[in-house]
Amino acid sequence: MSGHDEDDHDETAPGEEHRGGSGFAAIQVYLLGLLLATGLTVASFWIAGSDLVWGPAIPAALLALAVAQIGVHLVFFLHITSGPENANNSLALAFGVLIVLLVVVGSIWIMGHLNHNMMPMDQMIRMQR
The missing domain is CATH 1.20.5 (Single alpha-helices involved in coiled-coils or other helix-helix interfaces)
Incomplete structure (x- = not known):
């Protein structure tokens, strides 16, 4: 034995449910997912309404942000991980x-x-x- 207990460090994926953990850890995962989803939504509206992104590239940027938001929802809210x-x-x-x-x-x-x-x-x- 290396002197480390298996529960000393967390090896779960970002959206994976913590077994035996506190309810606060689960709330933190949901809050992080909410923060990321909200940030991606705000970024989508910002890109669509600003002139900083080249006009023909706006649909591609919105598609990339939509795919990222799908990933956030799958991992943080639906708990679909690679486990x-x-x-x-x-x-x-x-x-x-x-x-x-x-x-x-x-x-x-x-x-x-x-x-x-x-x-x-x-x-x-x-x-x-």
């Missing part, structure tokens, strides 16, 4: 993302093909007369 006990949660999240992507991309694909294959509106109106 072995969270494998089922991570797989369920990945499956949900896959289903949403299939629905969104499939809908856009179908609407694009419908638009391409439909008769132009002026010709449809002439046929109805």
Whole structure:
């Protein structure tokens, strides 16, 4: 033994629930998540409303901040971490993302093909007369 007790240092991921810890430690994790989420929201509004970011780069900056905020919510509020006990949660999240992507991309694909294959509106109106 090295003289260190296993409980002396905390080896949990940022959003992982602390086992046997105090309620105050859990509140600190939620408050840190709230602070980060609020900061990312304020940064998004600031980028959208200021002229400091090049105009065409604003959507990319907002997308990056949105992805960062998704990460904050997953880790600090939903407690999705890379630990072995969270494998089922991570797989369920990945499956949900896959289903949403299939629905969104499939809908856009179908609407694009419908638009391409439909008769132009002026010709449809002439046929109805």
